[in-house]
Amino acid sequence: MTDRKIRFIEEAFFRALMFFSTSTIVLLLLLIVLSIIYKGLPSMSVEMLTQTPKGGFYFGNEGGILNAIAGSLYLSVGATVLAFLIGLPVALYMNVHLIKRQKLVNTIRFFLDLLWGVPSIVYGAFGFTIMVFLGLRTSLLAGIITVTLLIIPIMIRAMDETLKVVPRGLLEASYSLGSTQSEISYRIFFRQCFSGMVTAVLLSFGRAIGDAASVLFTAGFTDHIPTSLNQPAATLPLSIFFQLSSPIPEVQNRAYASALVLTVIILIISILVRFFEKRYHKHKIKF
Numbered sequence: 001m002t003d004r005k006i007r008f009i010e011e012a013f014f015r016a017l018m019f020f021s022t023s024t025i026v027l028l029l030l031l032i033v034l035s036i037i038y039k040g041l042p043s044m045s046v047e048m049l050t051q052t053p054k055g056g057f058y059f060g061n062e063g064g065i066l067n068a069i070a071g072s073l074y075l076s077v078g079a080t081v082l083a084f085l086i087g088l089p090v091a092l093y094m095n096v097h098l099i100k101r102q103k104l105v106n107t108i109r110f111f112l113d114l115l116w117g118v119p120s121i122v123y124g125a126f127g128f129t130i131m132v133f134l135g136l137r138t139s140l141l142a143g144i145i146t147v148t149l150l151i152i153p154i155m156i157r158a159m160d161e162t163l164k165v166v167p168r169g170l171l172e173a174s175y176s177l178g179s180t181q182s183e184i185s186y187r188i189f190f191r192q193c194f195s196g197m198v199t200a201v202l203l204s205f206g207r208a209i210g211d212a213a214s215v216l217f218t219a220g221f222t223d224h225i226p227t228s229l230n231q232p233a234a235t236l237p238l239s240i241f242f243q244l245s246s247p248i249p250e251v252q253n254r255a256y257a258s259a260l261v262l263t264v265i266i267l268i269i270s271i272l273v274r275f276f277e278k279r280y281h282k283h284k285i286k287f
Contacts, residue, residue, distance in 0.1 A: 033263065035256075036256055036259050036260050036263055037260060039253055039256035040253070040255075040256030040257035040258070040259060040260035041257070041260065042253065043250075043253040043254050043256065043257040044257045044260065045064075047062070047063075047064055048063075048064040048065060048254070048257060049064060049065070049066065049069070049261070050064060050066055051063055051064035051066055052064060052066050052067045052223055052224060052225065053065070053067065053223040057223070057251075058242055058243060058246050058251055059246065059248060059251070060246075060248045060250050060251055063223075065236070065239055065254075065258050065261070066225065067222065067223055067224055067225050067234045067239075068234040068235055068236045068238070068239035068258065069236065069261065070225045070226075071140070071219070071222075071225070071226060071233035071234040071235050072209050072234075072235045072236045072237075072262075073209070074140060074226065074233060075140060075143045075144055075147060075208070075209075075215065075219060075233055075235060076147065076205055076208035076209035077205070078140070078144040078148075079143075079144045079145075079147035079148040079150075079151060079208045080151065080155075080201060080204055080205045080208055082144065082145075082148045083148045083151045083152045083155045083204055084155065084201055084204075086148075086152060087152055087155040087156040087159060087200075088159065088190075088197070090156050091156050091159035091160045091163055092159075092163070092185040092186070092189060092190070093185075094108060094109075094160055094163075095160065095163040095164065095166070095189065096184055096185045096189060097185075109157070109160065112153045112156055112157050112160075113153075113157065115152075115153035116153040116154055116157060119213070120150055120211050120212075120213040120214040121213040121214070121216075123146055123147075123149055123150045123213075123214045124146060124213050124214040124215065124216050124217050124218060125217065126146075126149070127142060127143075127145060127146030127149065127214065127217065127218040128217040128218060130142075130145070130146075131217075131218060137220075137230075137232075138217070138218060138219060138220030138232050139218075139219070139220065139226075139229060139230050139231060139232055139233070140219060140226045140228075140229050140230075140231060140232070140233040141229035141230065142218040142219060143214075143215045143218045143219025143220075143233060143235075144229075145218075146214050146215060146218045146219075147208045147211065147214055147215060150207070150208070150211065150214050151204040151207050151208050154200075154203065154204050154207055155200050155201065155203075155204040158196070158199065158200030158203055158204070159193070159196065159197060159200045161196075162193040162196025162197065162199070162200065163189060163193055163196075165193075166189055166192055166193060174188055198272075198273075199273050202269050202272055202273045203269075203273065205269060206266055206269045206270075209235075209236070209262070209265060209266075210237060210262065210266060211237065212235065212237030212238050212241060215235055215237075215238065216238065219232060219233045219234075219235060220232030220233065221233075221234050221235075221238055221239075221242070222234055236258055236261065236262045237262070239255075239258050240255045240258045240259050240262070243255035243258060
């Protein structure tokens with residue numbers, strides 16, 4: 001068998017393997033989404049989206065998941081804002097101030113990747129330890145702190161990957177014009193990578209709103225909408241878990257409806273990511 005035939009067979013094999021893998025992933029995604037829609041849509045109602053749980057909601061009585069929707073939004077928005085305020089200076093410092101110390105930057109990236117891979121339940125246990133040390137109880141504030149720790153590595157690494165593609169000539173040109181490192185960071189690099197920054201924020205927000213393990217011991221759960229940071233907060237993932245744990249079929253169907261709400265939120269986030277990527281890509285400086 002000639003080398004040409006061997007290369008042809010290898011190419012055909014790996015092409016078929018890629019097609020099979022891609023098709024499998026797409027089919028699994030469609031299966032999950034269609035099953036959620038099929039089981040959850042009949043249980044969806046205006047009351048479910050606009051009411052808090054009544055007495056015995058998890059045993060089939062009336063009520064809704066407004067408390068979980070509001071709690072998830074409060075927690076994920078608060079954690080995302082806090083992570084952004086911490087993560088943005090770190091990412092800019094790595095790519096502007098430490099540009100000549102690549103070994104140190106690569107070491108920081110390595111540890112951030114390790115933190116990214118830590119299971120969320122570990123962050124939940126760590127957040128619970130902090131709560132005990134500070135004398136806090138399960139609350140929205142404790143949940144925000146824990147989720148912030150969870151998504152900070154994600155946000156920093158996403159911003160870092162965006163900043164890495166900024167042309168080195170832009171940095172040198174800025175120095176030649178007398179710009180300071182702070183001006184280069186926030187006035188040039190941040191604007192140059194604005195679409196990537198938005199993408200990092202939205203991806204972190206999506207991880208924050210969909211995580212359950214990290215808030216299991218910290219945010220608690222309540223049938224009411226929290227009005228202060230010291231009150232416990234319900235979340236959609238935990239609401240889905242509690243509803244699926246019920247032996248009543250009607251309550252289980254409500255869990256699929258709650259999952260449908262969470263899926264729609266994640267879908268909106270994905271659409272916004274694509275929108276901002278295309279909208280602000282044209283404002284990048286080309287070299």
